[in-house]
Amino acid sequence: MPLMQRVFLFAAIAAIFVSVGCQKDEPPAVAPNVQFPIDINGLENEENRFFEFPVVLDQSTTRDITIFYETRPLTAEADVDYIPVQGSLTVPAGTASATITVEIVVDEYIEEDEEFRLVITGTQGAFLVDGIQEAIGTIINDDTFIGVSDNGHVSADSYPGKSLVWSDEFSGDAIDLGHWTYDLGASGWGNQELQNYTSSSDNAYVNDGKLFIVAKQEGIHYSSARMKSIGLQEFQYGRIDVRAMLPYGQGIWPAIWMLGANYPNAGWPACGEIDIMEVIGSSPNILHGTIHYGADWTQHNYVGQSTYLPSGETFADEFHVFSIDWDENGITWLLDDVPFYSVNASVTGSQPYPFDNPFFFILNVAVGGQWPGYPDASTTFPQFMAVDYVRVFQ
Ligand SMILES: [Ca+2]
Ligand SMILES: [Ca+2]
The missing domain is CATH 2.60.120.200 (Jelly Rolls)
Structure with a gap:
């Protein structure tokens, strides 16, 4: 194809794309990047019972985005230190942020500071930056009591001839x-x-x-x-x-x-x-x-x-x-x-x-x-x- 014809064809295709976009009067359906911007460190107390992890898109888009996520244990133990979650989250069209909430287990017993992972396992309509996104939740001890199991030998409540x-x-x-x-x-x-x-x-x-x-x-x-x-x-x-x-x-x-x-x-x-x-x-x-x-x-x-x-x-x-x-x-x-x-x-x-x-x-x-x-x-x-x-x- 002669050079002039190629230039003309390219211009025509570009014009079609531009006109389609203008007709719908909305931005093109881009696939944004999904990110966890922060890890969360919180004292293990009632005020911090819910760790709220923000999820952000680097731009909003014209269609709903679905994010699949789950918690995974590190030093923190599922059901003992936090309530495990596995699910999906919809970021509605036109918005660029959402929150995943993980409940931690609050008790009165002293523990090491403990960590769990919140991992995005997949997306629909968006990309994961670097192929994976995870945030770390760190549960910081604020207790002083020692927790012990009651297991072990138990002696009699009474003895013959004694009170x-x-x-x-x-x-x-x-x-x-x-x-x-x-x-x-x-x-x-x-x-x-x-x-x-x-x-x-x-x-x-x-x-x-x-x-x-x-x-x-x-x-x-x-x-x-x-x-x-x-x-x-x-x-x-x-x-x-x-x-x-x-x-x-x-x-x-x-x-x-x-x-x-x-x-x-x-x-x-x-x-x-x-x-x-x-x-x-x-x-x-x-x-x-x-x-x-x-x-x-x-x-x-x-x-x-x-x-x-x-x-x-x-x-x-x-x-x-x-x-x-x-x-x-x-x-x-x-x-x-x-x-x-x-x-x-x-x-x-x-x-x-x-x-x-x-x-x-x-x-x-x-x-x-x-x-x-x-x-x-x-x-x-x-x-x-x-x-x-x-x-x-x-
Ligand atoms: Ca504790
Ligand atoms: Ca006792």
Whole structure:
């Protein structure tokens, strides 16, 4: 075709296109690009229950656009941390934006900051920039309570020939100060321990029917709590059951124990010490039951025994019941109702036998010390002991 004819044909085709457009009096049906312009970071609270992800077209168009999308988990878990969605969205002709809403799960339990993806899986009438579009939703923790499952061993509500004389079920919404008071401070507690014991609700609180004692790292320091029933709840003899879930890790040292109520006058170890439960966090499947005694600290002596959970289990996995059965003849230690150690009233030999007097409870989580050693890079914080109940039957 001669050059002039080609130019004429091109001009004619162009004219047809222009005239068609003008006749309809609307822009040509372009296919816009679809974009997620932002990720969303939101605190996990009621005000942010709905994460609203804007979807924008780089231009409006004359026909409806359909966008197909779905959520996909990253560290956030579907149905646990957010309500998964999968669906389609119409962006009506003449508009250039829309919103996809994802509901997050709001609770009161501390969690890591967690992420999910919102992915555009396909479109009709539009293009995806770079072939894919996704936005990240980050759910930012704003909670302080620790959530635990109630799983684990449960002890009997009653025993033949005995009745419940006292218990704390931790079923209220605060620590019962008629039952417990606090040891405070960072003296090392005779064992070169690192923690500062506080009365802060950051370190001890009641929630969900449990007492939580929380050891926290605060810069180069550690805080925790040590609850005691001295002067408030003291007992001589009984079947004592304490249901608890324990912390773990190098340098972590939880204990459920008792001292003679004459401790302020008699001193330690003359007052006597009954360790119902001690676990060294670096061996989180080994339970130690021990007594300490001696006329004075220069004659301190102790005897005890350990028992083990099956390989692969730890006391941090679920609740266990730590018990003693204590009467005038001696003390028997039990784990989940199974006896693993006993002493009788001649156990102290030539030393005084102090275990025939009232004793008070101590519940604590120590950080560091001569026995457990010290936290290292493998130790994670916070660490907590959750106590479901303390019961005394006589
Ligand atoms: Ca939460
Ligand atoms: Ca409870």
